[in-house]
Amino acid sequence: MEKLREYWVPKVLGEMERVIVGMQDPDMGVKMRNQRLLITVIPHAMTGSDIVEWLIQKFSISEEESLHLGNLIVKHGYIYPLKDPQCLVLRADDSPYRFQTPYFWMSTKWPAAELDYAIYLAKKNIRKQGDLIEHEKDYYNQLHKKINHTWDFVVMQAREQLRAAKQRRKGDRIVIECQEQAYWLVNRPPPGVLNVMEQGPERGNCYTTRVQMTKNMDFYKREIEYCKKAMGRTRVKSSICLEAYLKFNDQYMPHDPIMSGCLPSNPWITDDTDYWSMNAPTVTTPTKLRVERWAFNFGELLGDPLGHIQFMEFLKKEFSAENLSFWEACEDLRYGEQSKIAESVDSVYQQFLAPGATRWVNIDSKTMEKTLEGIRRPHRYVMDDAQMHIYMLMKKDSYPRFLKSDMYKTLLAEAVIPPETKKRVFPFMRKQRHSSPSPALLLPSEQDPKGEDKNKALASAAGGGEG
Amino acid sequence: MCDQTFLVNVFGSCDKCFKQRALRPVFIRSQQLSYCSVCAALMAAEGLHENETLASLKSEAESLKSKLEEERAKLHDVELHQVAERVEALGQFVMKTRRTLKGHGNKVLCMDWCKDKRRIVSSSQDGKVIVWDSFTTNKEHAVTMPCTWVMACAYAPSGCAIACGGLDNKCSVYPLTFDKNENMAAKKKSVAMHTNYLSACSFTNSDMQILTASGDGTCALWDVESGQLLQSFHGHGADVLCLDLAPSETGNTFVSGGCDKKAMVWDMRSGQCIQSFETHESDINSVRYYPSGDAFASGSDDATCRLYDLRADREVAIYSKESIIFGASSVDFSLSGRLLFAGYNDYTINVWDVLKGSRVSILFGHENRVSTLRVSPDGTAFCSGSWDHTLRVWA
Numbered sequence: 001m002e003k004l005r006e007y008w009v010p011k012v013l014g015e016m017e018r019v020i021v022g023m024q025d026p027d028m029g030v031k032m033r034n035q036r037l038l039i040t041v042i043p044h045a046m047t048g049s050d051i052v053e054w055l056i057q058k059f060s061i062s063e064e065e066s067l068h069l070g071n072l073i074v075k076h077g078y079i080y081p082l083k084d085p086q087c088l089v090l091r092a093d094d095s096p097y098r099f100q101t102p103y104f105w106m107s108t109k110w111p112a113a114e115l116d117y118a119i120y121l122a123k124k125n126i127r128k129q130g131d132l133i134e135h136e137k138d139y140y141n142q143l144h145k146k147i148n149h150t151w152d153f154v155v156m157q158a159r160e161q162l163r164a165a166k167q168r169r170k171g172d173r174i175v176i177e178c179q180e181q182a183y184w185l186v187n188r189p190p191p192g193v194l195n196v197m198e199q200g201p202e203r204g205n206c207y208t209t210r211v212q213m214t215k216n217m218d219f220y221k222r223e224i225e226y227c228k229k230a231m232g233r234t235r236v237k238s239s240i241c242l243e244a245y246l247k248f249n250d251q252y253m254p255h256d257p258i259m260s261g262c263l264p265s266n267p268w269i270t271d272d273t274d275y276w277s278m279n280a281p282t283v284t285t286p287t288k289l290r291v292e293r294w295a296f297n298f299g300e301l302l303g304d305p306l307g308h309i310q311f312m313e314f315l316k317k318e319f320s321a322e323n324l325s326f327w328e329a330c331e332d333l334r335y336g337e338q339s340k341i342a343e344s345v346d347s348v349y350q351q352f353l354a355p356g357a358t359r360w361v362n363i364d365s366k367t368m369e370k371t372l373e374g375i376r377r378p379h380r381y382v383m384d385d386a387q388m389h390i391y392m393l394m395k396k397d398s399y400p401r402f403l404k405s406d407m408y409k410t411l412l413a414e415a416v417i418p419p420e421t422k423k424r425v426f427p428f429m430r431k432q433r434h435s436s437p438s439p440a441l442l443l444p445s446e447q448d449p450k451g452e453d454k455n456k457a458l459a460s461a462a463g464g465g466e467g
Numbered sequence: 468m469c470d471q472t473f474l475v476n477v478f479g480s481c482d483k484c485f486k487q488r489a490l491r492p493v494f495i496r497s498q499q500l501s502y503c504s505v506c507a508a509l510m511a512a513e514g515l516h517e518n519e520t521l522a523s524l525k526s527e528a529e530s531l532k533s534k535l536e537e538e539r540a541k542l543h544d545v546e547l548h549q550v551a552e553r554v555e556a557l558g559q560f561v562m563k564t565r566r567t568l569k570g571h572g573n574k575v576l577c578m579d580w581c582k583d584k585r586r587i588v589s590s591s592q593d594g595k596v597i598v599w600d601s602f603t604t605n606k607e608h609a610v611t612m613p614c615t616w617v618m619a620c621a622y623a624p625s626g627c628a629i630a631c632g633g634l635d636n637k638c639s640v641y642p643l644t645f646d647k648n649e650n651m652a653a654k655k656k657s658v659a660m661h662t663n664y665l666s667a668c669s670f671t672n673s674d675m676q677i678l679t680a681s682g683d684g685t686c687a688l689w690d691v692e693s694g695q696l697l698q699s700f701h702g703h704g705a706d707v708l709c710l711d712l713a714p715s716e717t718g719n720t721f722v723s724g725g726c727d728k729k730a731m732v733w734d735m736r737s738g739q740c741i742q743s744f745e746t747h748e749s750d751i752n753s754v755r756y757y758p759s760g761d762a763f764a765s766g767s768d769d770a771t772c773r774l775y776d777l778r779a780d781r782e783v784a785i786y787s788k789e790s791i792i793f794g795a796s797s798v799d800f801s802l803s804g805r806l807l808f809a810g811y812n813d814y815t816i817n818v819w820d821v822l823k824g825s826r827v828s829i830l831f832g833h834e835n836r837v838s839t840l841r842v843s844p845d846g847t848a849f850c851s852g853s854w855d856h857t858l859r860v861w862a
Contacts (some may be wrong), residue, residue: 005591011794012793015770015792072793194835198854201664201682203682203706220521220528224527230535235778236779238542238776239544239550240778242779244759245822246554248759249805251807252804255803257847258802258846259805266847267585268565268848268862273602291803294608302716303716333674335672337693339692368771380734436602438643439627442641457708
């Protein structure tokens, strides 16, 4: 059993109650009428379809959404059915429903006490002369064992409540019985029925007392320091920032499979994995969209395994491939194992920074001095400045040249536009879904530190076996 | 003349310790606070000077915060939906469940995609963590954690390992093996140790570092191999519920959201909080970066999702509807960032037009809360996990 929260109630209940109050508004609320149940007349009832219609009008939503929301309201016990009261379901027809009395609202009377439930079951037991429903019988017996010492009190209260009820008019009696039953259906749902009051593990927010995060002087000092720093930061005008979203949207829309579809087809829709094989990390002929994307920004080119390889080839022609190799080595250092840091730093130094190094990179003297100083006490961020310097060099210099190069132009010209998958003649016959080798099958090896084998595995994994 | 009562018994949250107690008014520097008897007694014992300082710090912090808001507002010259008027409206939107993954015996709490665009890892309340090829719906690996409520799981970038954790306060890494003779649990590596539940975890750019968020109010960066704590991030005033790493290849930042209603952006290298946003009215359950890295979205128990721009340093959009009264548990963007998919506690998924601020579509199907939602790495689909024990892939 989850630990019960004593003073905290889910925010959503407050919201539901606001809806309920709106529904009961004498002018703008749901149409209410008298409902005949056999020979008794129950006042202030409404039909399921009226509830659904009211929600549609109030929130400008579809019937499906209205029915869904209405059902949740019923499941939380704020509205209960008069016919078939065991079933807390909203039907969009002329089935009668009533508003639950605030006494039984989740926010006023939760968590439900065992003693109260015992009294309720005892009453039912007496009225039905022992003929309770299966799960209620089980609960009854469980409680009898658990709070056995209070049982005399329970039975006495049950008898008294039944006696008091007999004084009431039949109509009122039926209503109170329905109200009580609805309340207990929500708090003790029968097996197989969703328990709407189920919560996740307790959270330490401002309402619970579990977490001891007192707002002491340190907390406020930190807030003050943060605010002071934040006051001085440079901000960009909204109009400029928001324009950037439009630009990004225009650029990337055609590349968004959910927005614009994808060629030859979306594998999830057609069961055809060609899209994945054609866009595998390393293919001989990339698609046009993919090659175009490398021109969006430097990050796109570097981030795409194929783009990365092509860029390296280009740099080799320009005799500046050591820049990219240096950047890669710095990435390995930044994201590498803690125990190997000193080793990594030394390796980078020997290959790229030491005087006479085979792949010496050209960094400005100030950064070089700072880096060499930092190497004395190696840590994973020691190459950050040098790495950034080389990154900006590639971004501002080599990258624009790459985009203007014959190499890139050829790649673009030779890139394929896959034809759209022809609609299947027998669309109801599902294509066989082929499995693919898991990337976990190819474990990292000593001989493959850059994970090129892994890339191949990912390639065949994404592509799908025979698909 | 009857006696008039001017003193009323107030019961509520103490201004100092936040416990629910009977309160009495306490005056500090002409400001009235409400303390419980314990705190009032402590305060009396501590002497006047220190408490004056606490109250004055609190009011200084508050006035600075409102000055900061004024500063932020100065540069806010236009709203997102105004700018977006020029953008074409989206047409009819049809997304259906293309795969349903059944196999968890209890609530699904978290899921993550593998870089191969088809495999996923999911975790549930009963401690089971399953790796699926969601395209074929075959289960490939399964491991049972020694704790319940596994609220966090993540796939390693290489596809060779998974990480998970929950009420055990730890984050453990399991290498994935197909060797029938090997028990996956045998090779388990215990990496992170928090003092409260693990709510979220994510690998960085490699298999060798993990970033975690916890109910103990902190986030932390760990070295997987040694389990060493590399950096910790303090600043949230309550449980941290979610985190997301920035997509930039130069950046070293991540955003976290918590029960203190704050979303905070952190520098991974220094452990400092760079930016902080506090506009939600309740717990923030999910944060996710916009694909460009210049903004992030959040989903909260206050039934809204919001977009925060990092350069403008403010909230720039709210995604809400009067008919949506249940909290948003999980959010993610489509590849172009035009759509925001949000899973809610009312069992539905709402699809929002990020630029125009309107709701594009509502997806029904799950029979209980949607607890987790992620778009696939190539944007062809998204996967949702629910308390109804299933996962669904939508496209």
